[in-house]
Amino acid sequence: MNSRNKARKIIEDEYGLDEIEIIQMSMEDLQAPGICMDFGCLNVQDCDQDTRNGICDVCENDTVHSYLILADMI
Numbered sequence: 001m002n003s004r005n006k007a008r009k010i011i012e013d014e015y016g017l018d019e020i021e022i023i024q025m026s027m028e029d030l031q032a033p034g035i036c037m038d039f040g041c042l043n044v045q046d047c048d049q050d051t052r053n054g055i056c057d058v059c060e061n062d063t064v065h066s067y068l069i070l071a072d073m074i
């Protein structure tokens, strides 16, 4: 599974929204779901739209990426 597919699955499970709805929500809120891409970590947390390498609240690695980046939206 590539990182975008991992992110989409986590997001859909967490928010119950599909990809388009998540992107729309992010654009309106100027926030984005941040997905931790560390192997084995499934944390989702709010982050800035352009976050790359944000610190994960759970595993404390700098592996949180904005969903908009993972989805190649920005």
Ligand SMILES: [Zn+2]
Residues within 6 Å of the ligand: 036, 037, 038, 041, 042, 043, 056, 057, 058, 059, 060, 061, 063
């Ligand atoms: Zn993590």
